[in-house]
Amino acid sequence: MPLLENISCLATCASPDGQDDIGAIHDAALVWKDDRIMWAGPAEDLPGSYVGEERWEAGGRLVIPGLIDCHTHLAFGGWRAGEFADRIRGRSYLELAAAGGGIASTVRATRALDEEALLARAREFRSEMLALGVTTIEAKSGYGLDLETELRTLEVYRRLSSEPGPRLSATCLAAHVVPPEAAHDRAGHIGRIIEQILPAVADKNLAAFADVFVEESAFSVREARRIFEAGSALGLRPKLHADQLTDGGGAVLAAEVGAVSADHLECISPEGIAALAQAGVVGVTLPIATLYLNQDPPPARAMIDAGVAVAVATDFNPGTAPTYHLPLAMMLACTRQRMTPAEVLKGATRFAARAIDRETEIGSLVPGALADFAVIDAPDVDHWLYHYRPNACRAAIVGGELLAGRPLRA
Amino acid sequence: MPLLENISCLATCASPDGQDDIGAIHDAALVWKDDRIMWAGPAEDLPGSYVGEERWEAGGRLVIPGLIDCHTHLAFGGWRAGEFADRIRGRSYLELAAAGGGIASTVRATRALDEEALLARAREFRSEMLALGVTTIEAKSGYGLDLETELRTLEVYRRLSSEPGPRLSATCLAAHVVPPEAAHDRAGHIGRIIEQILPAVADKNLAAFADVFVEESAFSVREARRIFEAGSALGLRPKLHADQLTDGGGAVLAAEVGAVSADHLECISPEGIAALAQAGVVGVTLPIATLYLNQDPPPARAMIDAGVAVAVATDFNPGTAPTYHLPLAMMLACTRQRMTPAEVLKGATRFAARAIDRETEIGSLVPGALADFAVIDAPDVDHWLYHYRPNACRAAIVGGELLAGRPLRA
Numbered sequence: 001m002p003l004l005e006n007i008s009c010l011a012t013c014a015s016p017d018g019q020d021d022i023g024a025i026h027d028a029a030l031v032w033k034d035d036r037i038m039w040a041g042p043a044e045d046l047p048g049s050y051v052g053e054e055r056w057e058a059g060g061r062l063v064i065p066g067l068i069d070c071h072t073h074l075a076f077g078g079w080r081a082g083e084f085a086d087r088i089r090g091r092s093y094l095e096l097a098a099a100g101g102g103i104a105s106t107v108r109a110t111r112a113l114d115e116e117a118l119l120a121r122a123r124e125f126r127s128e129m130l131a132l133g134v135t136t137i138e139a140k141s142g143y144g145l146d147l148e149t150e151l152r153t154l155e156v157y158r159r160l161s162s163e164p165g166p167r168l169s170a171t172c173l174a175a176h177v178v179p180p181e182a183a184h185d186r187a188g189h190i191g192r193i194i195e196q197i198l199p200a201v202a203d204k205n206l207a208a209f210a211d212v213f214v215e216e217s218a219f220s221v222r223e224a225r226r227i228f229e230a231g232s233a234l235g236l237r238p239k240l241h242a243d244q245l246t247d248g249g250g251a252v253l254a255a256e257v258g259a260v261s262a263d264h265l266e267c268i269s270p271e272g273i274a275a276l277a278q279a280g281v282v283g284v285t286l287p288i289a290t291l292y293l294n295q296d297p298p299p300a301r302a303m304i305d306a307g308v309a310v311a312v313a314t315d316f317n318p319g320t321a322p323t324y325h326l327p328l329a330m331m332l333a334c335t336r337q338r339m340t341p342a343e344v345l346k347g348a349t350r351f352a353a354r355a356i357d358r359e360t361e362i363g364s365l366v367p368g369a370l371a372d373f374a375v376i377d378a379p380d381v382d383h384w385l386y387h388y389r390p391n392a393c394r395a396a397i398v399g400g401e402l403l404a405g406r407p408l409r410a
Numbered sequence: 411m412p413l414l415e416n417i418s419c420l421a422t423c424a425s426p427d428g429q430d431d432i433g434a435i436h437d438a439a440l441v442w443k444d445d446r447i448m449w450a451g452p453a454e455d456l457p458g459s460y461v462g463e464e465r466w467e468a469g470g471r472l473v474i475p476g477l478i479d480c481h482t483h484l485a486f487g488g489w490r491a492g493e494f495a496d497r498i499r500g501r502s503y504l505e506l507a508a509a510g511g512g513i514a515s516t517v518r519a520t521r522a523l524d525e526e527a528l529l530a531r532a533r534e535f536r537s538e539m540l541a542l543g544v545t546t547i548e549a550k551s552g553y554g555l556d557l558e559t560e561l562r563t564l565e566v567y568r569r570l571s572s573e574p575g576p577r578l579s580a581t582c583l584a585a586h587v588v589p590p591e592a593a594h595d596r597a598g599h600i601g602r603i604i605e606q607i608l609p610a611v612a613d614k615n616l617a618a619f620a621d622v623f624v625e626e627s628a629f630s631v632r633e634a635r636r637i638f639e640a641g642s643a644l645g646l647r648p649k650l651h652a653d654q655l656t657d658g659g660g661a662v663l664a665a666e667v668g669a670v671s672a673d674h675l676e677c678i679s680p681e682g683i684a685a686l687a688q689a690g691v692v693g694v695t696l697p698i699a700t701l702y703l704n705q706d707p708p709p710a711r712a713m714i715d716a717g718v719a720v721a722v723a724t725d726f727n728p729g730t731a732p733t734y735h736l737p738l739a740m741m742l743a744c745t746r747q748r749m750t751p752a753e754v755l756k757g758a759t760r761f762a763a764r765a766i767d768r769e770t771e772i773g774s775l776v777p778g779a780l781a782d783f784a785v786i787d788a789p790d791v792d793h794w795l796y797h798y799r800p801n802a803c804r805a806a807i808v809g810g811e812l813l814a815g816r817p818l819r820a
């Protein structure tokens with residue numbers, strides 16, 4: 001039963017409420033057994049029965065629940081660096097798409113990779129995320145868009161799950177866009193999603209969620225509703241890419257269909273905010289995508305004030321968010337979304353767990369929760385997200401095992 | 411005479427003109443002798459006389475001139491993480507300053523440190539900057555504001571210069587703000603700068619530049635002009651903090667006094683842009699400070715279009731830019747200032763060298779230049795600044811010596 005001592009600040013995130021309530025305990029200790037937390041509290045209250053246990057040393061640092069990146073597109077082929085420079089030079093997304101760029105180019109590159117190649121790339125990203133303190137990753141398909149490649153992508157996530165590293169939570173995003181080969185047959189593509197892809201995903205138990213990109217350039221509210229109905233009937237809970245480039249009614253739809261989260265939300269309407277709050281849908285903000293698309297940030301403060309639980313994730317993908325650096329997203333949520341460091345931490349731990357329906361097991365450090373945590377080289381959360389560094393994580397622990405960083409033996 | 415081979419892209423920055431002209435050579439080789447570049451060009455043109463030399467291996471990566479962070483406040487005491495959270499919560503800079511915060515709190519913390527303690531902190535930052543590929547750092551005083559502490563800060567930079575690591579270029583910023591003890595005697599403080607601090611700095615040869623923060627909350631154009639005149643007479647070239655929070659005529663003054671650079675420029679006027687272009691003053695943008703202060707970015711595109719050489723630096727300091735991550739500043743210059751990756755690289759190498767008056771020796775990889783360069787884990791500059799990572803630098807070489815990163819022996 002290891003005991004972690006000399007924690008300057010332990011953010012337990014014990015409360016399910018309060019965006020800024022991170023349950024911070026100064027001069028704390030943490031005890032776990034196998035893969036579960038046994039005790040968390042002020043060091044002076046540590047029961048004597050734990051004191052003789054295997055002792056680990058936090059070195060006067062901050063300890064947080066392992067970070068949860070609740071929105072990524074982890075497995076994909078190729079990169080789109082040229083488009084990044086082209087967009088800066090003033091070429092529009094539509095121009096680039098017309099020239100064969102955009103999501104379609106990643107679909108081509110992803111279909112061209114076999115399972116081993118796709119796995120090798122995703123494995124490396126996952127390992128680098130772990131080093132940053134990320135212990136759970138939501139990972140979407142959506143660069144296959146045909147039955148075979150969607151299943152291959154999700155199979156990669158299943159195989160990765162069995163390797164030591166961050167936990168994975170898989171989402172089927174067959175409804176990312178209409179693929180080029182179906183450009184003149186939207187109905188046919190939607191039919192294949194509903195009749196072939198989602199049933200096969202559910203049958204093989206390859207995903208927990210069905211996601212739809214609700215946007216003018218992707219799927220309408222009416223189309224999304226049909227896809228969610230089919231998914232829900234198969235046990236796949238709805239998630240949405242909502243109100244990113246325009247207010248397309250995505251957040252309102254999320255509330256209507258009982259989605260676990262609505263993501264992006266740069267253009268969410270006041271009605272959308274009220275709907276999320278009313279329905280208890282997590283609002284997932286993605287500050288890296290907002291930055292790379294040079295957009296104004298989503299109204300995070302208005303969402304928090306309305307009672308929406310706001311999560312923060314990377315959106316890691318090769319087009320609009322080509323970095324898996326969740327602490328960067330968190331710093332940007334502070335500076336651009338005007339969320340305090342405590343609010344952001346809650347949004348990248350407990351509320352991110354809620355956005356993937358795993359709040360009972362991860363995202364907080366309370367007895368019975370999984371022993372997923374990170375040791376951060378800072379005295380507290382304010383200092384960590386203020387003094388941004390390449391990587392301030394000194395150790396990442398998943399299920400009680402130190403998987404990245406330096407040994408913490410006393 | 412080492413030879414670096416297998417360079418996928420070598421950005422020589424050989425031309426003094428063209429913001430986006432980085433002199434990129436694909437499939438290149440680089441030869442140096444002692445601390446100077448001997449040859450740079452396409453591998454197929456490598457003279458046979460170099461082929462038998464000591465061979466280093468770039469592994470198909472990008473090689474760039476060592477990064478130059480041409481605006482930092484490297485040595486200071488304390489941190490101001492609490493203010494970061496307070497500002498997000500809505501407290502104004504003036505409220506915080508009235509409560510004893512802001513620059514004044516860093517001045518107190520800096521005065522409280524002895525030279526060894528100040529040196530130890532700056533040494534660690536410098537070492538972490540080197541690991542990011544930074545091989546030259548401009549470092550300002552300005553948290554002493556009295557003769558003793560200004561000299562102590564600059565002495566720290568002189569001592570650091572003698573240790574292996576990035577080169578240092580020192581600037582006296584005694585005119586950062588009027589210190590609290592002189593709040594009712596501005597004229598007295600300015601008199602001490604002119605009659606005591608600048609002469610002592612020049613006498614001990616502790617700095618190359620005299621900087622003034624020209625802003626409503628700091629010094630007026632008229633006050634700054636007097637300080638620059640005194641500095642120039644002592645051989646200290648002018649640099650300015652200009653037009654950051656308001657258009658205070660700083661850029662126009664920079665042109666008038668022949669400053670080597672005008673820095674910040676978020677609020678620069680069209681007249682200011684024209685004046686910088688006309689006078690050949692480098693415009694230094696500081697995207698991290700812009701981000702942390704939640705400002706709109708400076709008009710970098712208008713400056714480039716007008717013919718201003720635009721540099722990019724961190725402004726590393728404990729208040730408004732608490733990170734030394736120059737590649738982060740560079741990525742932000744792409745995403746927020748709409749500069750292409752090539753334009754940004756030129757701004758963090760050759761034009762940054764110009765901003766510290768060292769363009770003949772550093773900032774480009776041409777025969778005769780100092781052998782300061784970095785090996786970046788990316789195939790080219792577009793990919794590097796698009797696929798942002800915690801640290802993509804694999805090796806940093808200063809004066810021909812590998813000082814950070816992994817060995818490159820073939």
